[in-house]
Amino acid sequence: MLGLGIVLGASLLGYLIAALVIFPAPITETTQPVPRVLGQPFTSADTTLRAAGFRVRRDEEMASSTAMAGLVIWQDPPPETRLPPSSVVHLSVSTGPDAVAVPDVVNLQVELARSVMLEAGFRIQGVDSISALTPPGTVVASRPGFGVVRQPGDSVTLVVSRGPADIQVPTLKGLTRDQAADRLAAAGLRVGYVRYAARPGTRDGTVLDQRPGSGVRMPGGGRVDLTLARNP
Secondary structure (H helix, E strand, O other), X not given: OHHHHHHHHHHHHHHHHHHHHHOOHHHHOOOEEOOOOXXXXXXXXXXXXXXXXXXXXXXXXXXXXXXXXXXXXXXXXXXXXXXXXXXXXXXXEEOOOOOEEOOOOOOOEHHHHHHHHHHOOOEEEEEEEEOOOOOOOEEEEEEOOOOOEEOOOOEEEEEXXXXXXXXXXXXXXXXXXXXXXXXXXXXXXEEEEEEEEOOOOOOOOEEEEEEOOOOOEEOOOOEEEEEEEOOX
């Protein structure tokens, strides 16, 4: 019996040495899955991982076309990987989309320029028009201008030519509204905003004032505002 006890004792001692020294992990250490924190703000991801018993290291930030700035776009090890407590989880955070230079759309037709801007990731805030020597409907500038760096989604305004200012505004004072409209149409212009004002001694419905005044040069299709008489 004594011999058997010595043999059993030696076997147990050998097992404990192997378990505690040579192969300690199964007895002294447990593992748990890494929580998924992709798409979370970094502060939230950091809190989640630390609450699960892991340490966090913030790695180099990277641009992303799909994630807003500050969101986690990569974690290493991946979610659900089983790790011992206090293991380090590396996180990469988005800086948002890369900045984009405003494309050159000068001399393009406005609809083509609009398509180019949208393809580059910009929004069209509006379209302004000015007199220019280029054909009507062509882009003469953008705001902000070509080459300026902006974030995708920022707004851009297109400035479009109304054509050269080569039509002289005719004299309209004293005419009726219909007569003024006919004279403008003959010159290639149109009636713009119409308002009324009282002026004793004038005939109702006749032109008292015009803007722009006679002699001013405008591009074809330009509008001339009229002030018509309306007396009590």
